[in-house]
Every structure is written in structure tokens, then in C-alpha cells.
Amino acid sequence: MATPQASSLTFQRSPNLPRNCTFDPHDWNILSQYWHPVAFNADLGDKPLSVTLLDEALVIYRLDGKVFAARDVCPHRGAPLSRGWVENGHLVCPYHGLGYGADGKCKHIPSQSDGPIPDRLHLTTYPAQEAYGLVWVSLGGGTQPLPDFxxxxxxxxxxxxxxxxxxxxxxxxxxxxxxxxxxxxxxxxxxxxxxxxxxxxxxxxxxxxxxxxxxxxxxxxxxxxxxxxxxxxxxxxxxxxxxxxxxxxxxxxxxxxxxxxxxxxxxxxxxxxxxxxxxxxxxxxxxxxxxxxxxxxxxxxxxxxxxxxxxxxxxxxxxxxxxxxxxxxxxxxxxxxxxxxxxxxxxxxxx
Ligand code: FES
Ligand SMILES: [Fe+2]
The missing domain is CATH 3.90.380.10 (Naphthalene 1,2-dioxygenase Alpha Subunit; Chain A, domain 1)
Incomplete structure (x- = not known):
């Protein structure tokens, strides 16, 4: 077996592997540090899209023209956010209408006119960017450079x-x-x-x-x-x-x-x-x-x-x-x- 020589690169361990991960956990952690393309940016308009990267189900969406990526699971009751929509600068969950802002935090709970918004209503977000006509996501913080073209x-x-x-x-x-x-x-x-x-x-x-x-x-x-x-x-x-x-x-x-x-x-x-x-x-x-x-x-x-x-x-x-x-x-x-x-x-x- 080849000897790994990763001394020049330090990889962060991700605490949460995807459900039903098909990769060896060690490989998944390394691959997660890189940027990967997930969609054409022209396909990402007003509607959120469902994509999968490294076995992780993701929702990608645009708020004010900027691209975002998050786990495709609403922290309220687990509905897929990719079935929702974007409205008033929020990603809206289709189940109970909770709206999430660009920082991933819940900003709006339609079923309550006031009262606190729990901190745990916070999406798991990932770095996303556009390049070469594509949307790129890194699940591990984007520590590696985007490939040059x-x-x-x-x-x-x-x-x-x-x-x-x-x-x-x-x-x-x-x-x-x-x-x-x-x-x-x-x-x-x-x-x-x-x-x-x-x-x-x-x-x-x-x-x-x-x-x-x-x-x-x-x-x-x-x-x-x-x-x-x-x-x-x-x-x-x-x-x-x-x-x-x-x-x-x-x-x-x-x-x-x-x-x-x-x-x-x-x-x-x-x-x-x-x-x-x-x-x-x-x-x-x-x-x-x-x-x-x-x-x-x-x-x-x-x-x-x-x-x-x-x-x-x-x-x-x-x-x-x-x-x-x-x-x-x-x-x-x-x-x-x-x-x-x-x-x-x-x-x-x-x-
Ligand atoms: S599951 Fe998303 S708002 Fe309830
Ligand atoms: Fe070929």
C-alpha cells in the first residue's frame, strides 16, 4: 500500500458523516475538504434545488442573487427544504413555513405572532460559490483551492x-x-x-x-x-x-x-x-x-x-x-x- 504523505495538508475531521455513507470514513473526511461541482448555475433560479454530494442530501438556493448550500433537512421536523421556495429573502420550508435567512438562522415562524425563535432552528450550511458556469460546494469548510480553469x-x-x-x-x-x-x-x-x-x-x-x-x-x-x-x-x-x-x-x-x-x-x-x-x-x-x-x-x-x-x-x-x-x-x-x-x-x- 502506498504510504500517505499528507504531512503538508491538514484535514479537519467532520463529526457527522452522512446517513448511509458509502465512502470509507477516512476518505470521506479528506474528500469533504475539496470543492466539488453540484449543478449548473443557470439551473438555480428562484427555486431551491436538491442535489447530493458525498452522500449528503443538500439544498442549494439563491438569496439576493448569492448562492447558498445547506443540509436538505429542516431542523424543525426534518422536512426537505428543497421542496420549499424562496420568499422575502428567506428559504421557506414547505411543511410549516419557517423562513431561514442568509446566515442560516430561522427568522420567521408563521404559526407564532411573537415569542422567541429557538437557537436550534439553524440550518447546517456549507460554503458555496459559482465558477465556470457551475455551483461548487465544499462540505468540509472549503479549505482547498477551487480547481483553476x-x-x-x-x-x-x-x-x-x-x-x-x-x-x-x-x-x-x-x-x-x-x-x-x-x-x-x-x-x-x-x-x-x-x-x-x-x-x-x-x-x-x-x-x-x-x-x-x-x-x-x-x-x-x-x-x-x-x-x-x-x-x-x-x-x-x-x-x-x-x-x-x-x-x-x-x-x-x-x-x-x-x-x-x-x-x-x-x-x-x-x-x-x-x-x-x-x-x-x-x-x-x-x-x-x-x-x-x-x-x-x-x-x-x-x-x-x-x-x-x-x-x-x-x-x-x-x-x-x-x-x-x-x-x-x-x-x-x-x-x-x-x-x-x-x-x-x-x-x-x-x-
Ligand atoms: S419541518 Fe420545516 S417548518 Fe416544520
Ligand atoms: Fe475516453
Whole structure:
């Protein structure tokens, strides 16, 4: 088993694991310190939304335009606040109409015209913020930085938000699949790669503070099959993968004529066996083409991945290097597993 080297990071223990937590408690406490995406910010209007993160049922809502997150349980009699609504700057519970303010405290009890409001009528709230078109929540206080995605706000880059994809697999397996370059020829033969071009040329992998950087040059096109004539034969496709633990990977693909496509693979751990994948994309070419084609290509590629990732066994990503057999092309996934081990994850992963 890899030795955890979490000395540079100190994680706070959370006293309350979610009911029916599917994670190892040690892993849950580590994962809770990070920010995770839970929804598209455009979907969060006046109505509260129900989402689940790390097995915790949450309500997310807007008060005065600002995003908030709380346990989806009213402290009065346990009704789900996500079934309620926002009114007069309060989140209103649907059962007895109690209204909660931006500080999480109850401000209004309709059944009493005066009298004290008990202190215990206080929501369990969590840090929430918006970035890259998404709402992000941290259950453990947000002690770790949000993953960076500089292309999203770069001049000349178009912002694209394909629909999310639910994958019945762990976020670790999904993220490792995203940085795996040897599967292109096999899994993505129909969408962009070529079964007759399976060789993975040597590529470089560097460990970084928060993960790794891998640079991979090959002749595997990144255009959909119907557009591959747009790159000259033998074009050297450069793909740069930058991973931030636990489940974020930026892929920048260098297209012909200085085109750049940047994808943030942001895998949200709904539970240890369910991942909601968000993939904000920024690109500086074809910005006038219909986005439906991008959504469809994205769906096809990630569905191809989903079909295999959902079948991998064991479901948790093995951190113990002897549990699976690496091949030469696996340098980036080996570095990814070591980065997860370094923050202390996976001590109970192999079951
Ligand atoms: S359960 Fe929420 S107001 Fe009573
Ligand atoms: Fe893939």
C-alpha cells in the first residue's frame, strides 16, 4: 500500500458523516475538504434545488442573487427544504413555513405572532460559490483551492457547457479514464480515434503539488470523424493533461492553426458509486458553429467512456500498485494514483 504523505495538508475531521455513507470514513473526511461541482448555475433560479454530494442530501438556493448550500433537512421536523421556495429573502420550508435567512438562522415562524425563535432552528450550511458556469460546494469548510480553469475566462475563447452525464462508477475511476491515452484507439474508435493507430508514443509526466502534468503528442486526431480532413495528414496532436486531486483534470488540445480546446473534467462524487460529470469547455475556434454538434460529440465520447468505466472492478480506484498490472502507457494514471495516496486517500480502497 502506498504510504500517505499528507504531512503538508491538514484535514479537519467532520463529526457527522452522512446517513448511509458509502465512502470509507477516512476518505470521506479528506474528500469533504475539496470543492466539488453540484449543478449548473443557470439551473438555480428562484427555486431551491436538491442535489447530493458525498452522500449528503443538500439544498442549494439563491438569496439576493448569492448562492447558498445547506443540509436538505429542516431542523424543525426534518422536512426537505428543497421542496420549499424562496420568499422575502428567506428559504421557506414547505411543511410549516419557517423562513431561514442568509446566515442560516430561522427568522420567521408563521404559526407564532411573537415569542422567541429557538437557537436550534439553524440550518447546517456549507460554503458555496459559482465558477465556470457551475455551483461548487465544499462540505468540509472549503479549505482547498477551487480547481483553476484559466481558458474559461480567456479573451477569444467561447464558453460551452454540455449537459452533465451520470456515471455509475467512482469519480476516481472516471478521472483516471479521462487521462488514459491508451484507450483512445479502442473505446473511441467510432468518435475520433483509430483502432489501426493504437501505439502510444513516449510521453512526459511530471508530478505537481496538487496532481500532475502530462504532455502527449500523437497522430490521433481530436476532430470528430466527419471533420478529420481539416487537419493535415500526420498532424502532431499535442494534448496537455493537468490533474488536480482529487477529481479534476484540464485537457488542452492543440488544434491546427493555433486552435485551442480546453476541457475541465470535473467529476462530482455523488456517492462512492455514482459520479455526476460536468465538462465545461472553452475554445478559440469554430466559435460560430452550432453548439448542438459539440454537445452531441461530447455526449458520444463520454458515453463511450461510461460504458466501460461502469464495468471496471473493483469499483474504487486501487491505490495499491500491486492490485492491478500497469503497462508503459499508464505513466499518467500511476502518477494520479500516487497523488491520491499523497493526500491520504485510498487506504481502504481495495476490497
Ligand atoms: S419541518 Fe420545516 S417548518 Fe416544520
Ligand atoms: Fe475516453
Amino acid at each position: 484559466p481558458a474559461w475566462n480567456s479573451e477569444g475563447f467561447q464558453q460551452i457547457l454540455p449537459p452533465s452525464i451520470d456515471i455509475k462508477a467512482s469519480a476516481g475511476r472516471q478521472t483516471e479514464g479521462f487521462i488514459d491515452v491508451a484507450h483512445f484507439a479502442w473505446i473511441h474508435h467510432d468518435s475520433f480515434a483509430d483502432r489501426h493507430n493504437p501505439v502510444v508514443p513516449q510521453y512526459s509526466v511530471e508530478r505537481r503539488d496538487r496532481g500532475l502534468r502530462a504532455e502527449y503528442v500523437s497522430t490521433v486526431s481530436n476532430f470528430p470523424k466527419s471533420m478529420q480532413h481539416r487537419a493535415p495528414d500526420g498532424f502532431p496532436w499535442r494534448r496537455v493533461f493537468e490533474v488536480d486531486v482529487p477529481f479534476f483534470a484540464r485537457l488542452t488540445v492543440h488544434f491546427p492553426e493555433n486552435g485551442r480546446l480546453s476541457i475541465l473534467n470535473a467529476a462530482s462524487p455523488v456517492s462512492s458509486r455514482l459520479t455526476r460529470l460536468f465538462v465545461p469547455i472553452a475554445r478559440n475556434f469554430d466559435t460560430d458553429l452550432p453548439l448542438d454538434d459539440v454537445y452531441e460529440f461530447n455526449r458520444q465520447v463520454f458515453e463511450e467512456d461510461r460504458a466501460i468505466v461502469e464495468l471496471q472492478c473493483p469499483e474504487d480506484l486501487p491505490i495499491d500498485r500491486s492490485a492491478e498490472a500497469p503497462i508503459l502507457a499508464d505513466r499518467s494514471s500511476g502518477a494520479y494514483r500516487r497523488a491520491l495516496a499523497d493526500i491520504g486517500l485510498g487506504q481502504a480502497y481495495v476490497r
